[in-house]
Amino acid sequence: MMNDIGLFLQTAIIMGTPMLYATLGEILAERSGSLNLGVEGMMMTGALAGFLVGTTTNSPLLAVLCAGLVGAMGSMIFAVLTVSLKANQLVAGFVLTIFLSGLANLIGSGYGNSTLPKTFTSKISAIHIPGLSEIPLLGPAIFEQSILVYLGILTAVVLWLYMNKTRFGLSLRVVGENPSFADNAGIPVTLYKYVHIGAGGFLAGVGGSCLTLLIVPRWMESITAGMGWISIALVIFALWSPARAVFGAYFFGALRGLVFKLQSAPITISGKAFYIPAQILDLLPYLMTILVLVLITLGKRKENRPPLWLCRPYFREDR
Amino acid sequence: MISIQKRSAVSLRQKLPKQAVAILAALVVGALVILLFGHNPLAVYKEILSGALGSRYSRAQTIETLVPLLIMALGVTICYKIKFISIGTEGQLYIGAMFATYIALHLKGLPGPILLPLMLLASVLGGGLWCLLPAFLKVKFDTNETLVTLMLNYVAIKFITYLQYGPWKDPNVIGYPVIPQFTKNAILPDVLGIHAGWIIALALLVLTTVMLYRTKLGYKITVLGENPATARYAGFGTMKLTLLATFLGGGLCGIAGFIQASAIENSLTASISGNLGFTAIVVAWMGRLKPLPIAGFGLFVAVLIQGCAYLQISMGISHFMANVIQAIILFFILGSDFFINYRIAFRRAGEVTA
Numbered sequence: 080m081m082n083d084i085g086l087f088l089q090t091a092i093i094m095g096t097p098m099l100y101a102t103l104g105e106i107l108a109e110r111s112g113s114l115n116l117g118v119e120g121m122m123m124t125g126a127l128a129g130f131l132v133g134t135t136t137n138s139p140l141l142a143v144l145c146a147g148l149v150g151a152m153g154s155m156i157f158a159v160l161t162v163s164l165k166a167n168q169l170v171a172g173f174v175l176t177i178f179l180s181g182l183a184n185l186i187g188s189g190y191g192n193s194t195l196p197k198t199f200t201s202k203i204s205a206i207h208i209p210g211l212s213e214i215p216l217l218g219p220a221i222f223e224q225s226i227l228v229y230l231g232i233l234t235a236v237v238l239w240l241y242m243n244k245t246r247f248g249l250s251l252r253v254v255g256e257n258p259s260f261a262d263n264a265g266i267p268v269t270l271y272k273y274v275h276i277g278a279g280g281f282l283a284g285v286g287g288s289c290l291t292l293l294i295v296p297r298w299m300e301s302i303t304a305g306m307g308w309i310s311i312a313l314v315i316f317a318l319w320s321p322a323r324a325v326f327g328a329y330f331f332g333a334l335r336g337l338v339f340k341l342q343s344a345p346i347t348i349s350g351k352a353f354y355i356p357a358q359i360l361d362l363l364p365y366l367m368t369i370l371v372l373v374l375i376t377l378g379k380r381k382e383n384r385p386p387l388w389l390c391r392p393y394f395r396e397d398r
Numbered sequence: 399m400i401s402i403q404k405r406s407a408v409s410l411r412q413k414l415p416k417q418a419v420a421i422l423a424a425l426v427v428g429a430l431v432i433l434l435f436g437h438n439p440l441a442v443y444k445e446i447l448s449g450a451l452g453s454r455y456s457r458a459q460t461i462e463t464l465v466p467l468l469i470m471a472l473g474v475t476i477c478y479k480i481k482f483i484s485i486g487t488e489g490q491l492y493i494g495a496m497f498a499t500y501i502a503l504h505l506k507g508l509p510g511p512i513l514l515p516l517m518l519l520a521s522v523l524g525g526g527l528w529c530l531l532p533a534f535l536k537v538k539f540d541t542n543e544t545l546v547t548l549m550l551n552y553v554a555i556k557f558i559t560y561l562q563y564g565p566w567k568d569p570n571v572i573g574y575p576v577i578p579q580f581t582k583n584a585i586l587p588d589v590l591g592i593h594a595g596w597i598i599a600l601a602l603l604v605l606t607t608v609m610l611y612r613t614k615l616g617y618k619i620t621v622l623g624e625n626p627a628t629a630r631y632a633g634f635g636t637m638k639l640t641l642l643a644t645f646l647g648g649g650l651c652g653i654a655g656f657i658q659a660s661a662i663e664n665s666l667t668a669s670i671s672g673n674l675g676f677t678a679i680v681v682a683w684m685g686r687l688k689p690l691p692i693a694g695f696g697l698f699v700a701v702l703i704q705g706c707a708y709l710q711i712s713m714g715i716s717h718f719m720a721n722v723i724q725a726i727i728l729f730f731i732l733g734s735d736f737f738i739n740y741r742i743a744f745r746r747a748g749e750v751t752a
Contacts, residue, residue, distance in 0.1 A: 156729065159733075160729065166732045166735060170680050173680060177673075177676075177721050177728075178722060178726070181721030182718075184718040185435065188718075305552070308548075315545055359556075359560055361556045362552065362556035372541050376539040394402075
């Protein structure tokens with residue numbers, strides 16, 4: 080029983096990791112006032128790019144890096160359209176997802192049967208920390224994970240510091256809340272938007288590559304299966320904070336893990352079998368996100384609300 | 399120094415050449431992508447056109463794609479008019495279809511001329527309520543409607559899947575779980591070789607146009623969207639008006655769900671929308687929230703979708719290529735809007751413009 084729960088927690092954290100990266104990225108974009116609905120597409124191109132580079136170079140570092148770069152390149156389409164050409168963010172994001180997922184599936188169609196080299200998987204699979212990983216319950220979840228999992232947590236910490244403890248982070252907030260004020264204060268609004276949309280794309284790409292390099296681990300058609308959309312939900316669930324994103328992602332990861340578990344067997348509590356339909360669990364993340372959205376608008380704390388200028392184009396000339 | 403100036407009014411004559419250039423540029427970029435994947439771009443483009451417009455059958459298919467697209471685009475337009483930025487078209491379509499399906503499965507003894515209107519009304523109710531929920535949250539708590547409607551799409555789709563695997567599963571079908579097929583009286587009949595949904599779409603196009611531009615309600619909606627303070631001052635009852643407009647907008651999307659379930663799928667599945675809901679949002683924006691341009695742009699997109707779908711059959715090109723081509727064209731049109739609505743002025747530093 081203890082072992083089971085330990086393994087479950089370990090899986091929850093692994094499953095949450097791609098979403099964690101994508102969520103952290105989308106937090107950056109949204110904090111700059113850009114609701115980029117292209118996450119699903121950027122994750123998918125990242126997944127494919129990471130896989131292709133991984134199989135050819137056998138280097139995890141290069142694979143993850145290229146996945147991020149491809150994601151960032153995709154996000155630049157969104158940035159040019161919405162920041163420079165003032166196009167509607169929702170439309171641009173939707174079309175970006177259609178474009179990138181189409182492109183990834185098109186290019187990837189020939190690689191469904193390829194696998195990563197054994198030496199690659201051994202480089203990226205869970206690090207077994209002797210002693211600590213034997214701790215019951217939490218041991219495997221915390222001390223027996225892939226480097227990608229630890230890197231995800233590290234990214235969250237770095238971003239938290241960046242957003243809350245640096246001048247750049249403060250400026251970023253101002254850009255998302257009130258771009259004309261930021262402009263008057265001499266903050267380069269356009270540059271901030273481009274950089275953070277790009278960083279968002281990079282992290283979405285890295286998140287996607289976790290699927291093909293670590294979790295699945297191979298390329299499959301439409302591999303992200305809605306994870307990008309859940310990540311957008313997670314941004315809200317985490318109230319636009321990198322620290323809370325970690326817990327949110329693992330929590331949603333646990334829900335997803337549960338969905339897979341329930342498809343094979345019911346939960347048994349003291350001998351009684353409980354059938355919870357997997358589809359109902361599947362919709363829980365979205366329902367809970369709506370609840371969180373309502374709760375934060377009920378609450379008085381302003382910093383928990385969506386960035387004021389989210390989804391609105393900024394016309395410098397309208398100041 | 400470069401400055402960007404908003405053009406005050408844009409005439410069709412100013413607009414069309416620029417849009418033509420955008421589409422041309424998109425076709426060129428699309429051609430490069432098609433070439434990269436080893437196909438002949440000209441042949442592909444020719445197939446798209448003939449696949450969408452080449453025969454009586456293909457034209458009927460294109461219209462059948464246009465029907466839900468147009469109805470949903472009109473629906474979100476009503477929402478957008480009052481600045482209720484919903485992206486919940488997919489969810490509203492599914493809940494509308496679900497309500498219609500409930501009627502179709504439980505009152506199947508009724509004759510078609512009674513059953514079908516009942517299904518239509520049910521779908522309005524379903525789609526309308528699904529849109530009313532985020533509207534209520536917005537007027538009551540000021541909850542961000544864009545994010546809520548996005549989430550509600552997935553709630554609706556997962557819930558339909560749940561019905562399909564659970565309570566609504568057809569007991570007579572062994573193996574894969576499906577919701578029962580509709581009886582014949584619950585299926586929209588064909589009129590002139592195309593299912594009757596096209597009549598509904600046409601009627602809704604006229605009704606929405608009249609409602610928006612010729613009625614008091616439409617006037618109030620416009621005022622509320624453009625100047626909420628004025629609307630409040632004029633005593634429009636802005637809360638009630640918001641709820642009414644969103645109900646209507648969602649209701650239209652629900653009708654699209656009824657049509658897809660009844661005429662296309664003859665049942666309810668979690669894939670009846672074929673992502674048309676999201677495309678409808680694109681169409682509504684591209685048509686600048688005006689019914690006639692929306693219909694025109696909707697037709698253009700329907701031709702693209704139908705023609706691209708045909709590529710798979712005629713040339714064996716993956717349907718993902720269709721997505722890529724569509725997206726490239728939409729990117730360019732989206733980008734061209736900027737050059738239509740803004741003037742880029744170059745001036746020397748220090749010079750002052752009026």
